[in-house]
Amino acid sequence: MSLDALRDELTEVLRDGVITDPAHLRTYECDALTGYRVVPALVALPRDAAQVAAAVRACAAHGVPFVARGAGTGLSGGALPTADGIVISLQRLRRVVDVDPVDRRATVEPGVTNLDISLAAARYGLYYSPDPSSQQVCTIGGNVAENSGGAHCLKYGFTANHILAIDVVLPDGTPTRLGGDAPHQAGYDLLGAFVGTEGTLGIVTGVVVRLLHTPATVRTLVADFDSTKDAGDAVTAIIAAGILPAAIEMMDNLAIQAVNATVDAGFDPDTAALLIVELDGPADEVQARFTELLEKCTRATRVTVARDAAHRAQIWQGRKAAFAAVGRLSPNYFVQDGVVPRTRLGEALTRIAAMGDAAGIRVANVFHAGDGNLHPLVLYSEARGEHDRAEALSTAIAELCVELGGSLSGEHGIGTDKACSMPRMFSADDLATMQRLRAAFDPRGLCNPGKVFPTPRLCGERPGPYRPHPLEAAGVIERL
Amino acid sequence: MKPTSLAELRDAVRDSTGTLLVKGAGTASGWAGTPTGVDHELETTGLTGIVAYNPADMTVAVRAGTRFSKLQEELAANGQRIALDPARVQAGATVGGLIATADSGPLRHGYGGPRDLLIGVTMVLADGTVARSGGHVIKNVAGYDLGKLLCGSFGTLGVIAEAVLRVHPLPPATRTVSIPCDVTEAVELTGRILEARLEPAALEWYGGALHARYEGLESSVELRAAATPGGTVDHEASRVWDGEFVVRCGSRPSQLPAVAKHATAITSSVAVGVHTLAVDSATAVERLRDEFELTVCRRPAGSDLPAWGRPHPAVPLMRAVKQRFDPAGRLGPGRFAPWF
Numbered sequence: 001m002s003l004d005a006l007r008d009e010l011t012e013v014l015r016d017g018v019i020t021d022p023a024h025l026r027t028y029e030c031d032a033l034t035g036y037r038v039v040p041a042l043v044a045l046p047r048d049a050a051q052v053a054a055a056v057r058a059c060a061a062h063g064v065p066f067v068a069r070g071a072g073t074g075l076s077g078g079a080l081p082t083a084d085g086i087v088i089s090l091q092r093l094r095r096v097v098d099v100d101p102v103d104r105r106a107t108v109e110p111g112v113t114n115l116d117i118s119l120a121a122a123r124y125g126l127y128y129s130p131d132p133s134s135q136q137v138c139t140i141g142g143n144v145a146e147n148s149g150g151a152h153c154l155k156y157g158f159t160a161n162h163i164l165a166i167d168v169v170l171p172d173g174t175p176t177r178l179g180g181d182a183p184h185q186a187g188y189d190l191l192g193a194f195v196g197t198e199g200t201l202g203i204v205t206g207v208v209v210r211l212l213h214t215p216a217t218v219r220t221l222v223a224d225f226d227s228t229k230d231a232g233d234a235v236t237a238i239i240a241a242g243i244l245p246a247a248i249e250m251m252d253n254l255a256i257q258a259v260n261a262t263v264d265a266g267f268d269p270d271t272a273a274l275l276i277v278e279l280d281g282p283a284d285e286v287q288a289r290f291t292e293l294l295e296k297c298t299r300a301t302r303v304t305v306a307r308d309a310a311h312r313a314q315i316w317q318g319r320k321a322a323f324a325a326v327g328r329l330s331p332n333y334f335v336q337d338g339v340v341p342r343t344r345l346g347e348a349l350t351r352i353a354a355m356g357d358a359a360g361i362r363v364a365n366v367f368h369a370g371d372g373n374l375h376p377l378v379l380y381s382e383a384r385g386e387h388d389r390a391e392a393l394s395t396a397i398a399e400l401c402v403e404l405g406g407s408l409s410g411e412h413g414i415g416t417d418k419a420c421s422m423p424r425m426f427s428a429d430d431l432a433t434m435q436r437l438r439a440a441f442d443p444r445g446l447c448n449p450g451k452v453f454p455t456p457r458l459c460g461e462r463p464g465p466y467r468p469h470p471l472e473a474a475g476v477i478e479r480l
Numbered sequence: 481m482k483p484t485s486l487a488e489l490r491d492a493v494r495d496s497t498g499t500l501l502v503k504g505a506g507t508a509s510g511w512a513g514t515p516t517g518v519d520h521e522l523e524t525t526g527l528t529g530i531v532a533y534n535p536a537d538m539t540v541a542v543r544a545g546t547r548f549s550k551l552q553e554e555l556a557a558n559g560q561r562i563a564l565d566p567a568r569v570q571a572g573a574t575v576g577g578l579i580a581t582a583d584s585g586p587l588r589h590g591y592g593g594p595r596d597l598l599i600g601v602t603m604v605l606a607d608g609t610v611a612r613s614g615g616h617v618i619k620n621v622a623g624y625d626l627g628k629l630l631c632g633s634f635g636t637l638g639v640i641a642e643a644v645l646r647v648h649p650l651p652p653a654t655r656t657v658s659i660p661c662d663v664t665e666a667v668e669l670t671g672r673i674l675e676a677r678l679e680p681a682a683l684e685w686y687g688g689a690l691h692a693r694y695e696g697l698e699s700s701v702e703l704r705a706a707a708t709p710g711g712t713v714d715h716e717a718s719r720v721w722d723g724e725f726v727v728r729c730g731s732r733p734s735q736l737p738a739v740a741k742h743a744t745a746i747t748s749s750v751a752v753g754v755h756t757l758a759v760d761s762a763t764a765v766e767r768l769r770d771e772f773e774l775t776v777c778r779r780p781a782g783s784d785l786p787a788w789g790r791p792h793p794a795v796p797l798m799r800a801v802k803q804r805f806d807p808a809g810r811l812g813p814g815r816f817a818p819w820f
Contacts, residue, residue, distance in 0.1 A: 102733075103732045103733050103734050103753075104674070104733070104751070125675065146621065149619055149621075160596075160625070161592055161596050176796075177792075177793045178794050178797075180730060180792070181731050181735075181772075181773075182732065182733075182752060182753035182754050182773075183588070183592070183595075183752060183753075183754060184728060184753075184754045184773065184774075185582070185730070185773065186773045186774065186788055187632055187633075187788075187792075187794070187795070187798050187816065188629055188631075188632055188637070188798050188801060189582065189595050189628045190629070190798065192595045192628030192629070192631060193625060193628045193629040196621050196624075196625055197624055213674050215677065216677035216679075236536055239536065239538065242650070243649075244649065281677075281696075282678060282679055282703075284699060284700045284704075285704075288697045288699060289697070341537045341539070342536060342537050343534055343537050368619070371618050372617055372619070405615075405617075406615070406617050407615050407619075407620040407621075408622040409620070409622045410620060411619065411621055412621075413621055414622055414623065418622075422622070422623065425622055425623070426613075426623055427612070429609050429610060429611050430611050430612050430613060430623070431623070432609070432611075433609060433613075434611075434613065434623055434626065436805055437624055437629065437801065438624070439804050440797065440801040440803070441797065441800070452623065452624075
């Protein structure tokens with residue numbers, strides 16, 4: 001491999017779109033999992049799909065690995081550079097190419113933010129449904145790579161359910177298209193297989209997303225409970241009644257305290273746990289279901305119904321502020337992202353609390369209760385030397401989720417962070433079979449190497465603690 | 481060969497030589513390319529029954545040879561269902577068969593196809609490797625989603641042994657409003673129904689009418705049905721599967737009229753752009769194929785009409801995937817002819 005030759009070649013094609021200055025390169029040394037940092041050899045900033053293809057072709061010709069990057073909000077180190085490779089940033093590909101209200105779809109470049117798609121569609125009463133908490137800054141290209149979720153995915157599904165087609169530059173530099181005009185494909189569902197592969201199969205240069213009409217009615221409530229168990233039982237009762245809310249979120253007392261120290265969401269500081277439940281759809285359906293929903297909250301000590309859109313926004317602001325707010329309670333913390341079957345939520349929370357007690361570490365819980373997606377926040381102090389214990393606890397919680405029949409990750413991805421835990425969830429044969437797919441796209445392993453799958457080198461290294469992303473610290477982004 | 485357990489299935493694949501044709505109930509045996517040079521038929525209909533079902537988790541794990549209708553019966557006993565309704569279900573189609581053919585019916589409008597409901601899969605590769613992906617929870621991004629890869633694979637990448645599916649509650653009430661119209665009007669009406677936020681579970685055009693199906697509480701479906709623009713008629717059943725040539729095809733939703741002009745009968749998920757067409761000649765199929773991506777599902781015995789059209793841009797990738805999963809070409813020979 002020859003990085004010098006690659007740099008010259010890229011400069012010829014991209015002109016000012018090549019970063020080589022060591023100080024500027026450091027901007028790209030990590031994504032939002034800031035504990036892992038690697039400065040890339042150089043960064044390419046292509047302006048269009050053709051330039052992305054040219055950059056990838058050049059990497060392929062010189063045998064240099066490359067990592068695609070959107071806004072860098074990923075929480076699993078999926079966009080962590082390699083020292084001997086380059087970062088290809090998609091930040092300059094941010095055109096909304098077309099919004100088609102007749103066929104209810106938008107064609108966008110990968111650097112467009114999740115929220116900007118909905119803003120562009122709003123004039124037609126349409127929106128793009130998956131709503132990761134970082135949606136103000138995270139890019140649709142990154143959403144495709146991570147199969148991003150969000151609070152409202154319980155009813156409406158994840159990124160994979162909302163993408164009609166993608167333009168992709170394959171790891172040898174060949175542009176191609178996966179998917180098509182309709183969700184009928186002649187042959188293998190390569191589009192479906194691609195979404196969520198964390199940037200390891202190619203670089204997305206164009207995305208066609210499905211748009212939905214905004215719901216006719218939305219109703220939201222906050223229900224307080226004496227214990228997380230009571231709150232969990234209410235979730236089970238709601239689901240068992242055949243109600244499919246747009247979102248069901250749970251926060252425990254520690255998380256509520258953190259939020260109350262930061263924003264006024266009207267949460268009771270003394271409640272042990274609360275649920276935020278939102279229903280949406282046709283007015284009469286929502287109204288009738290809302291009555292049923294209230295009946296399922298009989299063990300609640302207090303139920304607050306959002307008065308209007310502003311009150312609802314205030315409630316959601318409280319929910320979404322939780323991660324950053326935890327910084328008020330603890331100087332350092334890890335954000336975990338595991339999934340358990342819904343019926344094992346209570347058991348999972350009890351065991352997580354016991355594990356925290358045993359380790360002498362506090363754990364706050366904020367999560368998507370409806371689909372069992374936990375986000376335990378492991379609070380610790382670097383200064384008090386608690387890092388190693390906290391890190392071990394965080395990993396143990398993810399692995400507990402697997403043991404309970406769930407998953408290592410619901411929406412943040414495996415990336416660099418959890419690659420070493422993959423053997424807890426999958427056999428060597430499972431992982432080898434997944435690698436067959438990777439090899440079909442990227443036989444030389446140049447595209448985002450070292451992610452998703454365990455490697456001896458990676459698993460000998462130690463992860464670092466969670467630190468707020470600079471944009472998060474500045475209050476520009478929030479996360480679930 | 482008709483294995484009755486995962487271990488028997490693995491042994492059957494691993495300990496045999498030559499090519500294998502995976503066969504479920506045979507309800508889609510005419511779909512895609514005609515198998516050629518098959519040494520053994522591997523029947524999955526011995527692999528039956530639910531593996532794990534906890535209704536409160538809203539997921540079910542089931543062996544691939546299970547009749548889909550049988551699975552639905554067991555779920556219905558708990559007030560639940562898989563929100564998937566392809567026509568073949570009545571003919572006895574298996575869970576694995578529906579996945580391998582990526583089949584769906586009118587409910588695709590509201591719930592998507594097998595790809596959107598499949599959350600975990602266990603497969604046996606051509607060399608006997610048993611591999612699993614996904615899991616038993618709805619929200620899961622750990623590892624590659626090989627289940628999606630198997631959707632539309634027609635038994636050429638691996639044998640589907642078990643599937644984990646997302647379950648939905650059975651709606652307490654349903655209403656279908658049938659609005660007589662032509663396909664051009666159907667596209668326009670579809671837009672109006674969606675804009676009115678009536679949230680139909682299905683919007684299907686066939687037999688001279690657009691059929692809007694509402695699901696939900698009794699009072700709600702009644703109101704939504706009443707609010708649907710247009711009148712109501714007694715509709716005739718779809719005749720699409722009576723055709724000599726039957727194809728499934730995808731287009732932009734608004735292109736329905738351009739697709740329908742090739743058909744003698746058509747059933748279309750109007751808002752989604754997935755259509756099933758009866759066509760009267762191979763020439764008509766070829767004309768359609770020049771414009772749209774399609775899968776041939778039925779042709780008369782002896783017809784040499786190729787099942788697939790001009791290779792789309794991702795066909796080289798399909799070949800590469802096939803090469804990695806089944807380098808010796810054991811599984812489903814001929815299914816993707818003339819592409820590979």
